[in-house]
Amino acid sequence: GDSVTQMEGPVTLSEEAFLTINCTYTATGYPSLFWYVQYPGEGLQLLLKATKADDKGSNKGFEATYRKETTSFHLEKGSVQVSDSAVYFCALSDPPSDKLIFGTGTRLQVFP
């Protein structure tokens, strides 16, 4: 079945460092791909999404490109801030139910 694999955390960075969180997927169809973020004590919020191959999702300085040839959707940010500390989840949708299949999450800790 469909699945998502993302790098284990925690990822610990200093402020203004470059961030990459790896995500790869397995899918039989043509899913949409998502990054959700969970700030401490809160629910998940959509960070960005891409719906087809070569699409780039972007939001709040974060980017991810839907790479069908490598089945990847890596999250990047050029300069992280302390406020970016959170847990990041990669996910894919499973049409036609639109069920989301999540990775296990990666905790990011950014220090001043």
Add this chain to the structure above:
Amino acid sequence: DADVTQTPRNRITKTGKRIMLECSQTKGHDRMYWYRQDPGLGLRLIYYSFDVKDINKGEISDGYSVSRQAQAKFSLSLESAIPNQTALYFCATSDSLASFGDTQYFGPGTRLTVL
């Protein structure tokens, strides 16, 4: 006001008790979902509902039941709670009529502890 609300936000109960977690939404979405989050396991789907009369089991439905009382309300019940149901539970919604209807919107979560 939040678009997706969950009550209670925290609950501690004992083994064998019946528990109901409630979810309400003001987004007007037709689809609703229940997930549980466990450390190191991400989120796993318990049940989902396309509309009031369409309810489907997810990946881990054993030990749970649901009720879709109205388009805006979707409740999750644990008929006889057990300690391994201790987790963070999330409700989510999506709009099948949206251009990209697979985006889901999450509530703040309910932290359930079963002693």
